[in-house]
Amino acid sequence: MAMVLIALFVGLFAVRLFDLQVVQAQTLNAAAEDNRSVPLKILGMRGDIYDATGVVLAHSVLRYDITASPKAAVGPSATPEIAAAKLAETRADATRIAAITGQNPDDIVAALTDAVAADSAADYAYVVKQVDVETFEAIKALDIPWVYYEAHPARTYPDGAVAGNLVGYVGAANEAQAGVELSEDSCLAASDGTETYERSEDGVRIPGSTVETVAAVDGSDVVLTIDADLQWFVQQTLAKYAQEYGAGWGTVVVQEVRTGKLLAVADYPSVDPNNVDATAASDAGSRAFTAPFEPGSTFKTLTAASLIDSGQATPLSHVLAPYRITDDGVDINDSESHGTWRLTLTGVLKESSNTGMSRLGQLLSPQQRLDYMTAFHLGTTSEVGFPGEEPGYLGDNAPDWNAQTDYATTFGQGLTTTAIQTASIYQAIGNGGVRMPVSLVSGCRAADGTITDAPATAGSQVVSPQAARETVDMLENVATKGWLASRIAIPGYRIATKTGTAQHSDGNGDYADTFNVSLAGLAPAEDPQYVVSVSLGDPVRMNNSGATAPIFREVMAQVLKQFQVIPSGSSSPDIDTDW
Amino acid sequence: MSSSVAYSPVRRPLGAFGQTGPALGASASGPASASASVASGVAVDLPGLDTLLDPFVQPIRRISIVAARANRRARPKVFYAAVIVAGLGVVMLSQLMMSIALSDGAYTINRLMSDQKSQARSIQALTEELGTLSSPQNLAANAESLGMVQNTNPVWLRMSDGAVIGTPTAAAPGTGAIGAAGSQVPNELLTGIPLVTGQ
Structure with a gap:
């Protein structure tokens, strides 16, 4: 009998043992593991954005959400007395937090009581989101038992609006929304990792228990061609004069002639990526890339270079330029009434005669002129690939323009270019006719210093070196003999410039009675190194290109100083402007 | 064999x-x-x-030889038992010591990790502050408030022959890059940071 009982018990135990050790083993192991181990998200940090000199323009930081356990703070209590005491204590704690964050303590308590009212076991509520390190440390030092913390990656822009329109910004969840942040997102983006570890009762990590399941990958850095100091100066100068002359918008592009690198691209109004909401949405991008407009007379440089390159004209070619031309289907005139001028091509540029340029422009076929425009990369977006970048527009049915457009396109009306494209035309002229790809980003720099995605460096010969040189010579005569000569002169340097005062569309297929004014130029003209191209939209207090003169002069002088360009030591050539 | x-x-x-x-x-x-x-x-x-x-x-x-064998074998038994018990003791003791050392290390690691975290936070806070203070807007505004005015009329001295290129003109207060117009390049981070002269 005893033996039977023993056998029965042993059998029972054996069955239970088998059940625990074999049948339920996996579930129980997993449950035990869950009890001991803590999964942890390892944050990958988004790459930074640097200027060409190593200044950080966009920086990844951690921000902290302060959260609370409403249940622990104001949850159900055993007696009303305890509840009242607990509420009073929570209120005191909330007052201490509010003193740091500047919130209303009643709002903090209300958020907690509301959460408990909705669910008596509520264990999660926000006290305040995205506070910086200082605030976080101060709240942490209060050592309030119902307060918890979560770190989040966020973005800060130390230089504010300096290059803000170019750098762009990210959204609340650190997602790229505009500018280089968006166009270079694949370089900058990080991916989070996870690890698990076991911890003891008091939260201490048990040695050797850490398992990294997914490694976090930090993003790479983006290096721009922009010089932050110059960028600031250009933005400041542009904004100052744009306000003085009542312009609605303005852009200044500074480009290096030999490389095609953009050294500064200023937009007015500018956006501070730290506070995007303070700027109208229409001003948050970069107009220099995204807002093509009819360039007007700065475009005559391209027509002149095309004429010389094709052998159809020289700087001394003669033309009769009346005030007005009314050919079949054509009605164009110069900006100010005058008798018929006997101009050379140089004189056409100096006087900015629309009629003279139209007559000379007819020496080339529309197809030839379109080919030159295309060679100068007009009608297509630049190599930068800026978010929302526009290609510009070369007129209806190009090159089968109607008669009016056929004439108008010789002097920059009837087609549109971006400020970047205009600067690029002058870059090619200044670089012996070799157009370099426009670049804003020098590359994506990995943690080990290797650069990828470097921009293309192969230029293309658009016009002959001789044609380019003669065009610069003509533009020097514009700078020295034109009506703005005294206001743009920089002592010691030869400069080559061309102004533009362009009508712009009123949006209904007609021209508005306001103007976009511009000035583009090269210095030092004997060996051009820098392009500065200025545009102002509708400057109501000075409705001509004179508004752009002080901006051009101050920016160009700053460029020559900052990059230590040696003064010219020679004078500009003197080319006859009339006959 | x-x-x-x-x-x-x-x-x-x-x-x-x-x-x-x-x-x-x-x-x-x-x-x-x-x-x-x-x-x-x-x-x-x-x-x-x-x-x-x-x-x-x-x-x-x-x-x-019955009796003699019993005597002779009794002594090694006690000896071996003592050795084994002592060995066990040593093993257990060293295990205990190792365990203590390990958990002590765990607490040290924990403390150092939290130190590291808090130092990283300090670095971040200081880097942010430095970045903000060294922003061009702030430097230029401070420089002008201290009377350093950038002359918009540059003049060059040519070293080869000592020629002065341009007409030297003193920069009047308020004609610098910021000048009377004030800083036109906003930076939200500079809110509440006074100029050095305003402190």
Whole structure:
């Protein structure tokens, strides 16, 4: 009998043992593991954005959400007395937090009581989101038992609006929304990792228990061609004069002639990526890339270079330029009434005669002129690939323009270019006719210093070196003999410039009675190194290109100083402007 | 070969189980059982040699010296037990010590990790502050407030012949890059940071 009982018990135990050790083993192991181990998200940090000199323009930081356990703070209590005491204590704690964050303590308590009212076991509520390190440390030092913390990656822009329109910004969840942040997102983006570890009762990590399941990958850095100091100066100068002359918008592009690198691209109004909401949405991008407009007379440089390159004209070619031309289907005139001028091509540029340029422009076929425009990369977006970048527009049915457009396109009306494209035309002229790809980003720099995605460096010969040189010579005569000569002169340097005062569309297929004014130029003209191209939209207090003169002069002088360009030591050539 | 065969019956009292070949030249063609009997015969005949060769396997001694053996074996037993218990003790003690050292290390690691975190936070806060303070807007505004005005009318001195290029003009207060217009390049981060002259 005893033996039977023993056998029965042993059998029972054996069955239970088998059940625990074999049948339920996996579930129980997993449950035990869950009890001991803590999964942890390892944050990958988004790459930074640097200027060409190593200044950080966009920086990844951690921000902290302060959260609370409403249940622990104001949850159900055993007696009303305890509840009242607990509420009073929570209120005191909330007052201490509010003193740091500047919130209303009643709002903090209300958020907690509301959460408990909705669910008596509520264990999660926000006290305040995205506070910086200082605030976080101060709240942490209060050592309030119902307060918890979560770190989040966020973005800060130390230089504010300096290059803000170019750098762009990210959204609340650190997602790229505009500018280089968006166009270079694949370089900058990080991916989070996870690890698990076991911890003891008091939260201490048990040695050797850490398992990294997914490694976090930090993003790479983006290096721009922009010089932050110059960028600031250009933005400041542009904004100052744009306000003085009542312009609605303005852009200044500074480009290096030999490389095609953009050294500064200023937009007015500018956006501070730290506070995007303070700027109208229409001003948050970069107009220099995204807002093509009819360039007007700065475009005559391209027509002149095309004429010389094709052998159809020289700087001394003669033309009769009346005030007005009314050919079949054509009605164009110069900006100010005058008798018929006997101009050379140089004189056409100096006087900015629309009629003279139209007559000379007819020496080339529309197809030839379109080919030159295309060679100068007009009608297509630049190599930068800026978010929302526009290609510009070369007129209806190009090159089968109607008669009016056929004439108008010789002097920059009837087609549109971006400020970047205009600067690029002058870059090619200044670089012996070799157009370099426009670049804003020098590359994506990995943690080990290797650069990828470097921009293309192969230029293309658009016009002959001789044609380019003669065009610069003509533009020097514009700078020295034109009506703005005294206001743009920089002592010691030869400069080559061309102004533009362009009508712009009123949006209904007609021209508005306001103007976009511009000035583009090269210095030092004997060996051009820098392009500065200025545009102002509708400057109501000075409705001509004179508004752009002080901006051009101050920016160009700053460029020559900052990059230590040696003064010219020679004078500009003197080319006859009339006959 | 022949000598090894000769002693093997002695070292293996069970005889035949270990036997692999005929023993000592006697009736070489006999069966296994015959060899066993020959083997025991040899053991009895050569007690001295046997003792020399293998003192521990000694059927003759087991029979003869009872009391003496009991005494002799009691002492090693206590000794071994003591050694084992002491060994166990040492093992357990060192395990305890290691465990203490490990958890002490765990707390040290924990403390250092939280130190590292808080230092990283300090670095971040200071880097942010430095970045903001070194922003061009802030530097330019401070410089102008201290009376350093950038002259918009640059003049050059040519080293080769000492020529002055341009007309030197003093920069009047308020004509600098910021000047009367004020800073036009906003930076939200500079809110609440006073100029050095305003402190």
